[in-house]
Amino acid sequence: xxxxxxxxxxxxxxxxxxDVNLEILAGEFVLLMGATGSGKxxxxxxxxxxxxxxxxxxxxxxxxxxDRSIRNLRPxxxxxxxxxxxxxxxxGFVSDRVEDELxxxxxxxxxxxxxxxxxxxxxxxxxGLNALRARSMATLSAGxxxxxxxxxxxxxxxxxxxxxxxxxxxxxxxADEVLALLxxxxxxVGMTIIIAEHRLERVVQYVxxxxxVHGDGxxxxxxxxxxxxxxxxVPPLIExxxxxxxxxxxxxxxxxxxxxxxxxxxxxxxxxxxKRHNTFLPAETFALCDSITVTYGKRVALxxxxxxxxxxxxxxxxxxxxxxxxxxxxxxxxxxxxxxxALTLGGHKPSELSSQSLSRLVxxxxxxxxxxxxxxxxxxxxxxxxxxRGLIAGTTANLLNLITPEIDHRLHPRDLSExxxxxxxxxxxxxxxxxxxxxxxxxxxxxxxxxxxxxxxxxxxxxxxxxIVLATxxxxxxxxxxxxVMVLAEGELVADGDTEEVLTASPAFAPQIQKILAPSRxxxxxxxxHAEQPLA
Amino acid sequence: xxxxxxxxxxxxxxxxxxxxxxALTFAASAAANTWTLVAIAAGVVVVSLTCRSxxxxxxxxxxxxxxxxxxxxxxxxxxILFGAKIxxxxxxxxxxxxxxxxxxxxxxxxxxxSEKILLIxxxxxxxxxxxxxxxxxxxxxxxKELLKSLPRALHEAGVIVVVSTTFLPQIVASIKRIxxxxxxxxxxxxxxxxxxxxxxxxxxxxxxxxxxxxxAMESRGYGRTQEKHGRRVSASMLLLGLLGMxxxxxxxxxxxxxxxxxxxxLAVAAAISIIGLWLSGKNLRLTVYRPIKWNLEAIALPILGxxxxxxxxxxxxxxxxxxxxxxxxxxxVLYLGRQS
Numbered sequence: 001x002x003x004x005x006x007x008x009x010x011x012x013x014x015x016x017x018x019d020v021n022l023e024i025l026a027g028e029f030v031l032l033m034g035a036t037g038s039g040k041x042x043x044x045x046x047x048x049x050x051x052x053x054x055x056x057x058x059x060x061x062x063x064x065x066x067d068r069s070i071r072n073l074r075p076x077x078x079x080x081x082x083x084x085x086x087x088x089x090x091x092g093f094v095s096d097r098v099e100d101e102l103x104x105x106x107x108x109x110x111x112x113x114x115x116x117x118x119x120x121x122x123x124x125x126x127x128g129l130n131a132l133r134a135r136s137m138a139t140l141s142a143g144x145x146x147x148x149x150x151x152x153x154x155x156x157x158x159x160x161x162x163x164x165x166x167x168x169x170x171x172x173x174x175a176d177e178v179l180a181l182l183x184x185x186x187x188x189v190g191m192t193i194i195i196a197e198h199r200l201e202r203v204v205q206y207v208x209x210x211x212x213v214h215g216d217g218x219x220x221x222x223x224x225x226x227x228x229x230x231x232x233x234v235p236p237l238i239e240x241x242x243x244x245x246x247x248x249x250x251x252x253x254x255x256x257x258x259x260x261x262x263x264x265x266x267x268x269x270x271x272x273x274x275k276r277h278n279t280f281l282p283a284e285t286f287a288l289c290d291s292i293t294v295t296y297g298k299r300v301a302l303x304x305x306x307x308x309x310x311x312x313x314x315x316x317x318x319x320x321x322x323x324x325x326x327x328x329x330x331x332x333x334x335x336x337x338x339x340x341x342a343l344t345l346g347g348h349k350p351s352e353l354s355s356q357s358l359s360r361l362v363x364x365x366x367x368x369x370x371x372x373x374x375x376x377x378x379x380x381x382x383x384x385x386x387x388x389r390g391l392i393a394g395t396t397a398n399l400l401n402l403i404t405p406e407i408d409h410r411l412h413p414r415d416l417s418e419x420x421x422x423x424x425x426x427x428x429x430x431x432x433x434x435x436x437x438x439x440x441x442x443x444x445x446x447x448x449x450x451x452x453x454x455x456x457x458x459x460x461x462x463x464x465x466x467x468i469v470l471a472t473x474x475x476x477x478x479x480x481x482x483x484x485v486m487v488l489a490e491g492e493l494v495a496d497g498d499t500e501e502v503l504t505a506s507p508a509f510a511p512q513i514q515k516i517l518a519p520s521r522x523x524x525x526x527x528x529x530h531a532e533q534p535l536a
Numbered sequence: 537x538x539x540x541x542x543x544x545x546x547x548x549x550x551x552x553x554x555x556x557x558x559a560l561t562f563a564a565s566a567a568a569n570t571w572t573l574v575a576i577a578a579g580v581v582v583v584s585l586t587c588r589s590x591x592x593x594x595x596x597x598x599x600x601x602x603x604x605x606x607x608x609x610x611x612x613x614x615x616i617l618f619g620a621k622i623x624x625x626x627x628x629x630x631x632x633x634x635x636x637x638x639x640x641x642x643x644x645x646x647x648x649x650s651e652k653i654l655l656i657x658x659x660x661x662x663x664x665x666x667x668x669x670x671x672x673x674x675x676x677x678x679x680k681e682l683l684k685s686l687p688r689a690l691h692e693a694g695v696i697v698v699v700s701t702t703f704l705p706q707i708v709a710s711i712k713r714i715x716x717x718x719x720x721x722x723x724x725x726x727x728x729x730x731x732x733x734x735x736x737x738x739x740x741x742x743x744x745x746x747x748x749x750x751x752a753m754e755s756r757g758y759g760r761t762q763e764k765h766g767r768r769v770s771a772s773m774l775l776l777g778l779l780g781m782x783x784x785x786x787x788x789x790x791x792x793x794x795x796x797x798x799x800x801x802l803a804v805a806a807a808i809s810i811i812g813l814w815l816s817g818k819n820l821r822l823t824v825y826r827p828i829k830w831n832l833e834a835i836a837l838p839i840l841g842x843x844x845x846x847x848x849x850x851x852x853x854x855x856x857x858x859x860x861x862x863x864x865x866x867x868x869v870l871y872l873g874r875q876s
Binding site for chain 2: 045048050053054074075076077078079080082083084086087088090091092093094095096099100103104105106107108109110111112113116117120137138152153156330333335355358359362363364366368370371372373374385388414428429
């Protein structure tokens with residue numbers, strides 16, 4: 001279906017990958033994995049010609065789609081055979097209504113109105129979008145947007161679908177829906193699908209083969225078991241399998257549960273993981289809200305919420321897209337004042353403080369860390385921050401060195417990797433030592449290594465006495481680092497308790513390890529390793 | 537929410553509404569009597585309030601009414617303050633001053649007569665009616681649907697307009713998002729400094745978004761049927777036709793002695809542009825999803841408009857004619873009914 005022969009890509013002299021040879025067969029579901037910035041997206045875009053036609057770069061070797069070389073074809077010429085869905089579906093929409101969006105590619109292809117109408121109706125049914133057909137794009141949830149983007153690609157009846165991180169913005173349930181849909185397209189419609197994704201735990205069980213972009217120029221394709229055995233990035237499931245030296249390597253929770261029988265027995269007698277240790281004691285409450293209600297016009301975003309954030313504690317706020325997580329953060333940083341109820345930060349009301357004094361109490365790292373950064377280089381960014389906040393010169397730079405020592409301070413913030421950019425934004429915010437630190441969806445686009453790094457930074461900050469709050473969909477991250485979990489649904493607080501208690505009670509939010517080892521309450525590989533150590 | 541399909545099937549071709557509206561503007565300019573204008577304006581408001589579409593442009597009639605009223609008030613105020621003196625029944629007298637010699641053409645203040653106010657209102661009524669007609673036409677049609685029914689050669693330009701209307705709100709949202717993030721950084725310093733601090737991330741964000749959009753449009757086949765050759769011929773014909781039409785309108789408004797056949801110039805120019813459009817669309821393999829068809833109801837609309845114009849231009853102005861014009865303007869309501 002797609003074959004790359006001796007394909008190499010260079011950007012301004014820097015090699016992204018070299019001498020890639022791979023062949024993807026018709027009807028395969030293929031995962032593209034690799035570290036952030038390793039060239040996954042570039043490789044995906046080579047397959048429909050967006051690289052180099054749109055992005056530039058120097059491509060050598062040959063790329064064949066359906067036994068036809070596409071070196072001299074523009075992506076628009078391939079629109080009928082390959083569908084491409086970018087990272088941010090909203091940014092790629094061209095119409096304001098779902099129905100018109102589905103028809104756009106067909107209009108460009110010049111299909112007759114009768115055919116278009118028929119295909120739009122079929123696609124609406126296939127993807128369960130009929131109820132949304134007249135809706136405007138901006139009113140759709142992230143999961144619905146992703147499904148509409150897939151539908152818009154499908155109406156052209158392509159043989160191949162390329163998707164760039166389709167689940168990174170989705171909550172676990174919406175992500176499962178999208179992946180199940182892709183699975184159905186492969187099995188029922190015979191589509192060939194290639195998907196680039198960081199959250200391997202969500203995808204691995206569905207795919208036939210894995211393309212591994214190593215980051216040093218090598219690209220290999222193999223079956224999932226081989227690829228994961230060699231990979232440096234693996235989901236928790238594989239990590240556990242390595243720890244227990246299970247063979248063959250299980251790819252699904254079901255396989256792992258079968259292999260884990262003896263482990264479960266051993267762990268049943270082992271002491272349970274116990275609560276995480278807060279070295280910062282006593283756990284003093286810094287921020288709290290008492291039955292607050294927040295509305296946007298007539299819409300109630302938060303209803304009667306009471307909760308508190310303690311110093312030294314990492315709290316995670318979870319819930320569906322649109323459940324009120326962002327509103328909760330916005331209320332704590334003083335962007336939104338509650339219509340009812342009281343909210344205090346260290347005894348102050350945020351709405352009564354100037355933005356200067358507020359920024360000393362609370363720090364906020366937005367979903368897009370680039371929103372905070374405006375300087376030409378990392379050094380300039382740190383210096384501007386010290387000056388702005390009246391800190392001793394070098395404070396921000398020192399903190400940044402503590403967080404990521406290997407960062408090149410001469411680089412432009414845009415040229416940093418996603419993880420480094422997040423670290424810089426975090427350093428800028430945390431330098432003023434605000435007791436409350438809020439992070440909105442910090443792991444979007446981060447690979448496992450960057451995520452582990454973030455986890456240890458946040459733990460360090462918590463131990464220094466910060467109250468840390470994460471709004472996130474990332475179950476594995478929460479299982480790894482959070483002390484407390486709050487779950488919001490439709491603006492109401494539906495669960496609030498210890499991580500272990502909340503996560504193990506919910507099928508949607510249970511981490512992989514817990515699913516394998518239930519009914520025991522182990523949630524992370526680290527906990528299991530810890531419990532196994534005395535036995536060994 | 538009503539099912540969209542039901543609404544879509546009763547859609548009226550947007551060009552029909554525009555044809556109706558343009559005929560009514562002729563009626564308004566032909567009307568010699570202020571009451572005729574009032575009848576036309578009132579009828580148009582009734583039609584647009586009942587038959588308007590449910591898209592974001594449905595409120596344009598409201599704005600048009602405000603605009604028309606504001607224009608009338610401004611005209612009145614200016615006329616009362618500066619206008620020429622018109623003899624008649626004095627309503628009240630404004631304090632007046634003597635202006636220097638070189639401004640002798642303008643009078644300031646002085647007596648205001650009821651005749652003067654009526655004259656101003658009568659003069660203003662025509663403009664106000666035109667504003668209301670255009671407001672009504674845009675609330676009755678969606679600009680997007682109008683773009684859809686344009687000739688194929690203009691399709692891609694139309695897509696760009698639609699894309700930018702959906703892209704701009706995203707940029708506005710990102711400005712808002714970035715400003716709040718920056719405020720929490722505790723930025724201090726001059727206003728100019730903080731402006732660049734917001735602007736740089738906004739521009740970077742907009743660039744990333746537009747690259748994403750370009751990738752999406754490219755991979756979805758946008759512009760794939762663009763014909764490189766033969767474009768020059770059709771483009772020059774279009775240009776020639778448009779220039780000819782401008783010249784024709786000029787000749788029509790300002791008659792000259794050399795060329796006294798402005799209508800012929802207009803007709804030839806229009807024909808050239810239409811051929812140019814057809815030529816450039818001929819090679820494009822583009823289609824439109826669910827095109828709006830001309831049905832009987834749609835064809836009736838411009839005919840109704842033309843008959844209003846004919847009535848307003850020819851018949852004597854009696855109360856019966858006024859009622860007839862009002863009914864004729866409102867006729868679409870009778871057979872189209874409530875649309876939303």
